Amino acid sequence: MNWMHFGLVVVVSGVVASFTDWLFMGVLFHKKYQEAPEAWRSGVSETGKIVWSEVVGLITCAAFAYLLIHTGCQTIGQGLLTAGLVWLAGPVAIGATNLLWMRISPYIGVSHALGWLARLVLVAIAAAYLP
Numbered sequence: 259m260n261w262m263h264f265g266l267v268v269v270v271s272g273v274v275a276s277f278t279d280w281l282f283m284g285v286l287f288h289k290k291y292q293e294a295p296e297a298w299r300s301g302v303s304e305t306g307k308i309v310w311s312e313v314v315g316l317i318t319c320a321a322f323a324y325l326l327i328h329t330g331c332q333t334i335g336q337g338l339l340t341a342g343l344v345w346l347a348g349p350v351a352i353g354a355t356n357l358l359w360m361r362i363s364p365y366i367g368v369s370h371a372l373g374w375l376a377r378l379v380l381v382a383i384a385a386a387y388l389p
Contacts, residue, residue, distance in 0.1 A: 259327055263388065267323045271384040272316040275377040279315060282373030287365040319381050326385045337382030341375070349374035
């Protein structure tokens, strides 16, 4: 494995995905978060949580990049197919279960799922195209 390639894929996809997280999980349907305020923590600084969620996002990028490289899925088609399968097995399944049991707007569930899909697609594209 080329560790420089791996590192570049993780850093580039992680940085770009932080912006897609902001869009899908922060801006899109922002008012829907207020429909169930009891579901969200309030009155505390969110800086630490944002930093830790970005760390988790980078770990996700690294794990998915490693999966793509380790399995030889380095073409754009293979990467996107794998991204879709991982997305269905992970974020969609967890998000759908959360929507069944938690008082969260379906719009929030959809936007979070799309945010995770964007992250996985970015990693797949970076793994296929970065040197």
